Amino acid sequence: MATIKDIAKLSGFSIGTVSRVINNRADVSPATREIIERVIREQNFQPNTNAKRLKQTMFSPVTIIVKGIGNTFLEAVLEEIQINMYLHGESINVTFLDERANCVAEAVKIIAAQNPKGLIFLGGSINNFRKDFKAVQVPSVLATGNASMLGYDNLSSFTTDDYRAAADAVEHLVQAGHRRIGILGGYPESWPEDIGALRLSGAVNALESGHADFVKDRDYEPCAFSLQGGYNAARNLLRRTPDLTALFAIGDLVAVGALKGLQDNGYRVPQDISVIGFDGIPFASYTNPRLATIKQDISLLAKRTVEDLLLRMNYQRPVLHETIPYYFVEGESIAVRHSSV
Amino acid sequence: MATIKDIAKLSGFSIGTVSRVINNRADVSPATREIIERVIREQNFQPNTNAKRLKQTMFSPVTIIVKGIGNTFLEAVLEEIQINMYLHGESINVTFLDERANCVAEAVKIIAAQNPKGLIFLGGSINNFRKDFKAVQVPSVLATGNASMLGYDNLSSFTTDDYRAAADAVEHLVQAGHRRIGILGGYPESWPEDIGALRLSGAVNALESGHADFVKDRDYEPCAFSLQGGYNAARNLLRRTPDLTALFAIGDLVAVGALKGLQDNGYRVPQDISVIGFDGIPFASYTNPRLATIKQDISLLAKRTVEDLLLRMNYQRPVLHETIPYYFVEGESIAVRHSSV
């Protein structure tokens, strides 16, 4: 690899002048510039970024740490974040963490390795933050979860009110006349436990305190947060508890899998059994029947995340903890049931 | 930010000794080590990676350049690559490029900025490589396309034989008795033109040289490579050419959208119209009816990509250009049509 010193020697000028050419400084004579540029081209010279950064204490682009590759919802958020960043003229850099990794401990390593201007956490669990986050010295946002109780002064958070939204979801089923409602959940390991736990407890509480007849051991089936997970769980739950008339899936991925699992096992949706999901992933509008779901406002979530991070990167500002609204999306996967009970 | 010098001063030792502690060298007395480690902890000191890298001429992790965020197929490949890299103990770094970006020109910037050990291109078009690739000095792989004709000695490529696979896809429709077959395509801008063009010409040629009655202007509808694109295109094409009995969609995303578009417009799949896709994305097995498709061997593609890159990163090896096998996946979206024509 050629260095600036080589270019200087070969072109007959000093490294200072070569540096000026590299950085397009004005005070270089055209003739000199041309010679040096030719040598640079000939040698295929690329200035060493580490040296440059060391001197200038520069930073890398905002890094987004995604835990759980393959999660369509997170990918949709990521896509929106990328668009927003692009609009602000910022580029991004994404690191996918293994599901098993401790989100923040790994993130600290990444910070050390790349020195990013800012950090966005996508899909990590709150619990990961309790211990290790203090070492993170960079403006950060938790884009899917509520970090207000942690009280860190460089970690904002934006999230849907998962507890209330899940309660709303089952409420919609109750409104439609359903009294025997099952829940398809997520294993803690494969799904950020806080969000999963919030949705689960939101739904369970709403059912137990409402007019429905709900017994967790009988009517709840945990599963991997995936298509396959939903497919299997729906079948297993209905085999165990055949009198259910509706299912709440803790995520759309699970719901789409469940839809197919039900259909493959001879259940008609929604005539035999209704289904509602959670998240509002793009595919949810393209299933047959179209999936009813709780749609998180992905683009607002991304917009607020980017706005806050950029603001705090450039000015001294307090962190923010906001709740993003959600919407019920009607679908053909819910049938009205005339109360026969 | 504390530097190693601060730690040295505060602990009363020299920077050399502090460096030895940081790097877990053996020749430091336990007492000294403890003192220095305490100071490091107190000061929340993180060694500056740029300085470290400069001294050691280290490199950043393999960087994957993905053009076209939101493309489910590429995300599936990405997921497999990440798994394979993880198995080899390598971490990765992903940069999502705007659709409009020139893949290689951007890559050069990334190299300048990050100095990665290796580079994987996902979803970029071959044409992007013709001009700028010479400046890329790093072992690289084009994971979705054939770069053999370019003859670069640091760019391997792995790809499905898109031309032949697309021909096979329509052949399956012909085998099932269809003679009036439409094609749902992709706009060059939103889909790597080479792959799109290959699939299109493969399908068109197979139809024109086969027993089918195909007229491109009448039976082909270009569309964005997205669910929405397929949804609209299917409707438009059938409005224009109502006597089609089968559709080949140039990608599963388009096919899934088409499925819904057809159903929403009163067509039954497959009784009224058959559909076959291309790619083999996970969602394709969860549609109703299940989508017939040409499945690329995503995990093999990822495996070979990673193997080759790692090998060439560590040893002097010639580049490889391999074709990855593909499979026809049966689905309920194709009906057998008894030749009435």
Place this chain on the structure above:
DNA sequence: ACTGATCATGAAAACGCTATCATAAAATTA
């Protein structure tokens, strides 16, 4: 107690670059 080996530590050079300052040459002005 005296030599030679071992150990813990410090001093300083180097990594490749940028930026400041100094300086010689050229251009402008009086």
Place this chain on the structure above:
DNA sequence: TAATTTTATGATAGCGTTTTCATGATCAGT
């Protein structure tokens, strides 16, 4: 022509590390 400004360039001091080499202290063996 002398005095002044402008311009192009070179020399050099860092940036924060690692690493080599040198040095003084401790230790074992006679």
